[in-house]
Amino acid sequence: MKRILVLGGTAEARQLAGKLALRGEVTLSLAGRTENPVAQGVPVRVGGFGGAKGLAAYLRDHRIDLLVDATHPYAAQISVNAAEAARLAGVSAIALHRLAWERVSGDRWTLVEDAAEAAELLGDRPRKVFLALGRQELAPFEDARHHSYLIRSVDPVEPRLSVPDATYILARGPFSEANDRALLETHGIDAIVSKNSGGPATYGKIAAARELGIEVFLIRRPPLPHLPCGTSVEEVLHLADHLLAPGAEKRGE
Ligand code: NAP
Numbered sequence: 001m002k003r004i005l006v007l008g009g010t011a012e013a014r015q016l017a018g019k020l021a022l023r024g025e026v027t028l029s030l031a032g033r034t035e036n037p038v039a040q041g042v043p044v045r046v047g048g049f050g051g052a053k054g055l056a057a058y059l060r061d062h063r064i065d066l067l068v069d070a071t072h073p074y075a076a077q078i079s080v081n082a083a084e085a086a087r088l089a090g091v092s093a094i095a096l097h098r099l100a101w102e103r104v105s106g107d108r109w110t111l112v113e114d115a116a117e118a119a120e121l122l123g124d125r126p127r128k129v130f131l132a133l134g135r136q137e138l139a140p141f142e143d144a145r146h147h148s149y150l151i152r153s154v155d156p157v158e159p160r161l162s163v164p165d166a167t168y169i170l171a172r173g174p175f176s177e178a179n180d181r182a183l184l185e186t187h188g189i190d191a192i193v194s195k196n197s198g199g200p201a202t203y204g205k206i207a208a209a210r211e212l213g214i215e216v217f218l219i220r221r222p223p224l225p226h227l228p229c230g231t232s233v234e235e236v237l238h239l240a241d242h243l244l245a246p247g248a249e250k251r252g253e
Contacts, residue, residue, distance in 0.1 A: 013070035
């Protein structure tokens with residue numbers, strides 16, 4: 001049996017791992033950020049590896065034949081580590097890079113480098129802002145205390161943001177356009193800060209914002225290393241099948 005390590009934390013990684021489990025012995029790796037991750041359906045290991053060298057050691061120690069980076073498009077550090085670790089350990093590596101959302105007519109997008117730039121560009125006029133960001137990315141908004149914030153997260157935001165007006169909602173995607181539209185209307189939202197995550201699971205707010213004429217501050221995608229990649233579970237399976245085929249050489253050997 002070929003051994004496959006899937007770096008996960010996304011719905012696609014879960015689906016991919018399930019399908020790869022029919023082709024080899026799969027382990028799915030999670031960073032451990034979410035308190036109660038959904039069941040993954042394959043053996044899981046949790047926690048960092050200790051940088052690229054640590055991951056390379058894991059690949060060697062566990063005699064991994066194929067590394068699959070199916071992490072979120074904004075999880076850039078682990079993707080850089082994956083490419084470097086595969087090189088160090090001489091293991092084949094492929095990636096799933098979800099396509100970014102494309103701007104369509106009616107979208108009011110302002111592209112920003114990061115949350116700090118979004119916080120600044122929200123401006124001096126008090127606004128009602130939906131922060132569709134991870135818990136670790138909210139700190140810059142403490143410098144823009146005159147806005148009201150709506151914050152949706154999987155796990156509670158602890159400590160709370162040090163701002164006078166913030167409402168917290170606990171929810172796990174996928175989120176429909178209808179529900180997100182209702183959320184934006186109920187809270188009178190006039191600006192959204194979001195990543196360009198791609199995929200349908202979190203696109204509802206983007207579509208709803210377009211319909212409601214709401215401005216979206218969209219954080220640019222970070223650059224990712226160049227690995228052979230697909231944009232869907234099917235494309236990556238196809239790549240994996242090619243690399244796992246009998247006779248396929250381990251890279252670097
Ligand atoms: P990151 O900044 O790229 O990674 C920081 C460190 O976390 C890495 O150097 C690594 O530690 C560890 N790590 C990250 N992903 C890992 C994985 N799948 N397995 C084991 N260790 C991992 O990552 P992040 O942006 O914090 O994302 C963390 C996790 O959440 C990822 O699994 C990602 O797919 C998921 N996620 C992220 C976002 C997002 O917006 N960033 C959204 C949804 C889901 P060591 O250096 O010690 O190995």
